[in-house]
Amino acid sequence: MNRVVITGMGIYSTIGKNIEEVKNSLYIGRSGIGFDPARKALGFRSGLTGILEMPNLKGEITRRQRVGMAEEADYAYVATVEALKQAKIDNDFLDKNDIGILYGNDSSGKAVCEAYDVLKEKKDTALLGSGAIFQSMNSTITMNLSTIFRLKGINLTISAACASGSHSIGMGYYFIRNGLQEIIICGGGQEINFHSMGSFDGLSAFSVRENEPQKACRPFDRDRDGLVPSGGAATVILESYESAVRRGAPILAEVIGYGFSSNGDHISVPNVDGPAKSLEMAIIDAKIKPSDINYINAHATATPVGDLNEAQAITKVFGLKTPLISSTKSMTGHEMWMGGASEIIYSVLMMQNSFVAPNINFENPDEYSAKLNIAAETVKNHNIDIFLSNSFGFGGTNSTLIVRKI
């Protein structure tokens, strides 16, 4: 069995457009949330969203490469360039080696809506253009990045709702651990646009604290009233330890545990046992004790039931003495298909720089979050040797990753 390490990280998010910016935002507890009037004009219950501008890729990659890329693929491209650079993987290496891609994504709503708008107006599919199909598919990120970077290994998209990014790293870990690949580009991408979020808004799951956007996302807080949709992309280069040493690549951390489960229950309401099972499986896989873990990056999105059940699942596994916990979604909003990957990056940054990012807006606990050791403020000089990161999604899909310092 191969050891699996992280040799590169890249990110394009609402709290920073590269690793350095994100590290600084995490440290000071900066929120990336704002208000989008266009959503209200469309009849959204909540106009709150993560705020992120599109990267300009003209001049960076060719027109043929760009036309098939949906919004989330643009984000993923920027994140992946940064990650490959950190991993010291250049074009020559990409050409000569079988590098794979397993990336999380679970929608491409804007591209689908825009193509349909043209079709309604023109009544002619020939006028949709060549890029519409490649933008509209769920695999828009993997199909575009595999073409741009000329990848020759495993190539597929992981769609598992809000656990997509986490499962992509878990799957990459399995592939490398079992010797099927040496290097895999893993990650998660998430579009930020009203096209893709209207139906989710319709479930009344979003916070409506619109007069205070940066205080709206309040994971574990007694007065939380829902999540805030957000997005971007996060890329993690997974590699076998042997390959990383052989190449002289920077080894940032080691993935030591992956747990998963399915609730077998309600489509949108989470439970306690499913997530707890995922946590326990990851801890067993990592061959550690719960008390070895120095930090938990919680899934906690700030929905009333979700946070309550995660708090109970954590208590079930860790008892009443939990490690420091924060939900970085308090700052980023819910990065959904991207979140499981970005939160690994956030946690590795904390591990590298010995701090725990704050769970901002945590002012008053509820009955269950009161049992958790939640970092309401930045905790400085906190050594993290091992952290655990949870991601849970619609359909009851659960993923837990455990990462350690190396």
Next chain:
Amino acid sequence: MEKQEIITKVNDFLIEEFELEESQLVPSAGLKDTLEIDSLDYVDLVVIIEKNFGFKVKGEDFAYIKTLQDFYDYIIKHAKSN
């Protein structure tokens, strides 16, 4: 639309949309061989022509359009008759 106006417009969108260099746009240039316009680019040409000149190219017509001059002539003919 005058002939020169059409040629200018075609050149403009080839430079802007297809990111070709002005120096590449000589009438004898082969669309596939020289300008490297591929099968997917033809799909986009249909969209751009409809947007700029108001008529729709039939896909099969591209079989007879080999050079940039052929392309100009085709658009001049159809833009005028449209």
